[in-house]
Amino acid sequence: MSRKPPLEGIRVLDLSRVLVGPFCTMVLGDLGAEVIKVERPGVGDETRTWGPPWINEELKVSAYFISTNRNKKSITVNLATEEGREIIYGLAKISDVVIENFRPGVAKKLGVDYEAISKINPRIVYCSISGFGQTGPYRDWPAYDIIIQAMGGWMGITGEPGRPPVRIGVALTDMIAGLYAVIAILAALRAREETGRGQYIDISLLDSSISFMSYMAHNYLATGKNPVKMGSGHPNIAPYQAFKAGDGRWIILAVANDRIWRRFCEAAGLQHLVDDPRFATNSKRVENRDQLIPIIEELIASRPSHEWVKLFIGAGVPCAPVYQMSDIFSDPQVLHREMLLEVEHPKLGKMKQIGFPIKFSETPCQLKYPPPLLGEHTEEVLRELLGYTDEQIKSLREKGVI
Template identity: 55%
Template sequence: MGVDRPLSDVKVLDLSRVLAGPYCSMMLGDMGADVIKVERPGSGDDTRQWGPPEAGGEAAYYLCVNRNKRSIAVDLKKEEGREIIRRLALRSDILIENFKVGTLSKMGLGYEDLKPLNPRLIYCSITGFGQNGPYKDKPGYDFMIQGMGGVMSITGDPEGPPMKVGVAIVDITAGLFACNAILAALRHRDKTGRGQYIDIALLDAVVAWLANVGSNYLVSGEVPPRYGNAHPNIVPYEPFQTKDGTYIALAVGNDRQWQAFCRLAGLEHLTHDPRFATNPQRVVHRGELIPLVAQAMRQKTADEWLEELDRLKIPCGPINTLDRVFSDPQVRAREMVAEVAHPTAGSVKLVASPMKFSDTPCGIDRHPPLLGEHTDEVLRRELGCSDQEIARLRERGVAA
């Protein structure tokens, strides 16, 4: 290690699993926090079994969100295991958990239980529906909450079925909101000396990032349709097929760009047509306009369009498959892939952090840990357990 990172003095106790919580704690770990990941003995985080593909016996899904952590395997069903968590919470700045509402409180590990022991503790719960409301006891998973939160109703072909986003976007954004909230709570604690409780819900997250589409409904009262790959408020702003059969993304964001595009595409007469002269009118008359643009786009190859559109500063881009994404010169220049030594796989490639700091850079100091890889280390160094005490905990199945 040895590199100064933004959160190098912060300790995180991570009782979460799967995606939203681990994504949050990974970001904190990338910024230098010491993250202790607590897992079930024997099976560990559910995502360890979510393969193939795998590397060195570890599922790629698990690898993607668990770097920069130390793993301990502790049985929370046993009182001795719960006592280990209490002792670690005494030494932690942040606790992250995504158990069902009330589960940790029944174990004596809820916020109200730990707050008297460590008033500086920032305790973040991530659940499907939050700590209150009629759905608080319902299980919540990304796919179903994409549906409940409205995003599937606005995603997909207008004539086709509702469609989910291709990644677990609700989990990811809930993890981002959780990380933002934790950083704000750390700032508040710097001023007051007091920790606090943070309640993050997956449903809240998706409703929050409906953004302009949600605002469109709140302002107009009109339920938005699905636009496929088109934009509800900007036209033309969607993929178009080119002469060689390849699709490119064309994003004409303002009237100046529209006029430049029309000159390039041989559609200059459309700039004088009142139906298409301004973006609001293009939105109203998209059904008449898009076939005209599509016909023009089929007159040149993708490479020809991309070169000429770039020259005119009209936003555009190829629609890349992932092999092209990770070989893209810009992605490579931004160092968005990192290769990390791993005890069973030899090495693994991971997507790097997008956060670029000038003075305290993020980094990957620890590979995604094996299950219980650091149990002995944490018990010995953090809690002062002797080898004999650790051996007894293992014999009783408390730790592994």
């Protein structure tokens, strides 16, 4: 059995920052790629200072930064200097992948765009990630997650009817685009095996988010009607939403078909509703949800949440408590699946990390490196990969290149 992770031997030059690019490169690093994160001297990725909460305020290590930067080496390089660009060119020559998430046109101004890098290394897979893509009337617009959640459809369908738009509580649009970037990079590396050439990849947060609209978009395309906000409810299934139990905690019921409906009614003591013509089929339950939901709300409020969860799970009815983070990371299933890991940091001690969602039988993911300190590996990379001498490195530091 091979214990090497699947991307061992692939080198990624990471010019990205904040979330979407770092999330992408973290996944590649988890899969075994060597990731070299390039940061600004003295400043670094701005998320290092996005605290509190802090892992270490003195060293400017925020909880936000460590969430997406494990399994990377950090080097500091001033891309605005000629000698800084030479370092990037040297690394690009021996790398397989370059990733950047500058606003369109910035990489070209810095001299590190695909055109420049592919001349140095025609086998390079170069991925640009931006809010709206490298083309189109909005290409130069600034974008953060909330902007894309607004324009990508998420905030138009999330929240309670008649209430203001609601942002999903995590920067989902960045991570969706980051995952699409991973998929595209892996596909381009596979294509390179056939062609011998790399290629350019253009990933847009807006495009990625729209693709995740899935059935909500197709409901509109089929009917011409905009989906409405339904809180935790579902436009095509009922009951399929959150209910408040008698202890004040919320549970989720997912009665996704008529067989589950029958089991639900029997477990809940609602046998008289099984064949009620208003509720006997899912389409009727959706049509008459305004009559159905108050009945279930009153019922669920009569007992504490843990009793309902135990009862419904035992009856084969999909049901779950609504978790807080403290619930998640003490849950036996989560711990059994090793979704909470620890890594030793040379200056910060033991550091907790989210585990790997991908479980390989032969080539497991590995947590090799904790999130790096700013420039922690600059000298190592310059010496070992590019052959710089101690004198050259000292000179670069004195000139502010690294």
